[in-house]
Amino acid sequence: MSERAALPLDDAVELRLDPPLYDDSHRSWQESLRRFLEAEIAPHVGAWDEAGEVPVEAHRACAAFGLTGLGYPEAYGGCSEGVDALHHVITSLEWGLLGAGGVATALSTHAIGLPPVLAGGSEDLKARVAPRVISGDAIIGLAVTEPGAGSDVAGLATRAEADGDGFVLRGEKTYISGGMRADYLAVAVRTGDSGAGGVSLLLVDMDSPGITRSPLPKQGWWASDTASIHFDGARVPTANLLGPLHGGFPLIMRNFNTERLAMAATAIGSSRRCLADAVAWARERRTFGRRLADHQVIRHKLMDMYRQIAAAQAWLEQVAGRLRAGLPVAADIALLKVQASLLMEFCAREASQILGGASYIRGTAIERIYREVRVVAIGGGSEEILKDLAARQTGV
Numbered sequence: 001m002s003e004r005a006a007l008p009l010d011d012a013v014e015l016r017l018d019p020p021l022y023d024d025s026h027r028s029w030q031e032s033l034r035r036f037l038e039a040e041i042a043p044h045v046g047a048w049d050e051a052g053e054v055p056v057e058a059h060r061a062c063a064a065f066g067l068t069g070l071g072y073p074e075a076y077g078g079c080s081e082g083v084d085a086l087h088h089v090i091t092s093l094e095w096g097l098l099g100a101g102g103v104a105t106a107l108s109t110h111a112i113g114l115p116p117v118l119a120g121g122s123e124d125l126k127a128r129v130a131p132r133v134i135s136g137d138a139i140i141g142l143a144v145t146e147p148g149a150g151s152d153v154a155g156l157a158t159r160a161e162a163d164g165d166g167f168v169l170r171g172e173k174t175y176i177s178g179g180m181r182a183d184y185l186a187v188a189v190r191t192g193d194s195g196a197g198g199v200s201l202l203l204v205d206m207d208s209p210g211i212t213r214s215p216l217p218k219q220g221w222w223a224s225d226t227a228s229i230h231f232d233g234a235r236v237p238t239a240n241l242l243g244p245l246h247g248g249f250p251l252i253m254r255n256f257n258t259e260r261l262a263m264a265a266t267a268i269g270s271s272r273r274c275l276a277d278a279v280a281w282a283r284e285r286r287t288f289g290r291r292l293a294d295h296q297v298i299r300h301k302l303m304d305m306y307r308q309i310a311a312a313q314a315w316l317e318q319v320a321g322r323l324r325a326g327l328p329v330a331a332d333i334a335l336l337k338v339q340a341s342l343l344m345e346f347c348a349r350e351a352s353q354i355l356g357g358a359s360y361i362r363g364t365a366i367e368r369i370y371r372e373v374r375v376v377a378i379g380g381g382s383e384e385i386l387k388d389l390a391a392r393q394t395g396v
């Protein structure tokens with residue numbers, strides 16, 4: 001066996017969808033999704049990142065393929081029959097492998113905005129909103145974070161005062177993904193006393209008067225617009241309440257688990273992309289009369305990436321399997337996200353080092369992934385907050 005054949009590096013960047021965890025439906029979903037992303041999305045990621053947004057046609061293409069409806073009820077145009085946690089994990093891994101986190105985020109805000117509507121909205125509200133989102137005709141996001149309340153979600157101050165048959169909103173949300181273009185936002189508001197027990201969730205129609213939005217330029221995720229949103233007397237009908245009055249906090253927490261697992265899987269996918277590009281470069285590029293891959297220091301870097309990716313992937317699959325079996329996973333999801341963001345940080349650095357100056361030139365996947373590392377370590381629950389959450393969950 002040649003030395004090269006003995007190194008399953010190409011395998012390391014592939015998803016090995018082995019039985020018994022994965023079945024044919026997972027494999028065919030992964031194959032068709034990859035074909036779709038390669039044909040319809042990959043050729044445009046650089047241009048969309050530079051433009052700072054994805055075109056509306058991309059939302060419609062994702063919807064037509066079935067991405068936007070994955071896991072949602074058939075009654076609203078989705079596909080939930082036979083869909084499990086592994087299909088979602090595969091989806092996030094494939095988005096990560098694409099190496100364009102901003103594009104992935106811009107096309108996926110429904111994954112944090114729509115579940116609270118389906119879990120807590122009235123039948124009328126669900127029937128009005130869900131089909132529009134699933135068909136790609138409307139954009140939905142989630143607005144929890146405020147200038148004065150990020151990690152400390154229960155400290156949020158945006159007020160919703162009951163007034164006749166609705167609520168009047170006053171306050172400010174910040175760092176909201178898709179906030180500039182969203183048709184709907186699920187907004188966490190204070191309807192009661194201080195603390196988690198006074199928080200409600202409202203679905204806000206973003207065309208309502210009394211709402212202003214401002215864009216926030218940022219380090220990475222350029223294709224995903226991020227907004228500050230100011231509510232100054234915006235009216236929201238009582239019928240748009242998601243879940244019970246003062247009962248929004250559990251809905252927000254449930255959402256966080258899904259978001260964190262998706263972010264972890266996407267980070268692992270991006271780490272695979274770093275390894276794939278670094279391997280390709282190291283096999284091609286020659287220095288001091290040899291391939292980069294023939295220098296021992298570079299070989300160690302590649303193997304350090306490989307071993308950490310394989311370990312994170314195994315943990316990801318174990319967590320997804322437990323989730324599918326209905327077992328408790330909150331602490332593992334929290335720590336897995338920490339592990340995955342540190343992995344992505346490590347792989348982005350090592351791949352950049354292997355590519356040298358080429359990795360610093362705008363438009364390459366490594367350059368983009370390097371800019372996306374920090375938001376993965378902070379957004380959806382920072383490393384410090386998630387370790388603390390896991391410590392509480394595990395009874396330390």
Ligand SMILES: Cc1cc2nc3c(=O)[nH]c(=O)nc-3n(C[C@H](O)[C@H](O)[C@H](O)COP(=O)(O)OP(=O)(O)OC[C@H]3O[C@@H](n4cnc5c(N)ncnc54)[C@H](O)[C@@H]3O)c2cc1C
Pocket residue numbers: 141142143144145149150151152174175176177178218221226375378379380381382383384385
């Ligand atoms: C690009 C981007 C997109 C985002 N999209 C959305 C979105 O769509 N919707 C939404 O609601 N939010 C969104 N967020 C917000 C994100 O979830 C928050 O940034 C995150 O929860 C952290 O809150 P913060 O930035 O206010 O940091 P803070 O809460 O101010 O924390 C600052 C630092 O202090 C640390 N820290 C805080 N408390 C403790 C403690 N008790 N012990 C130890 N360390 C602590 C944190 O870990 C962090 O490192 C987005 C953020 C970004 C950057």
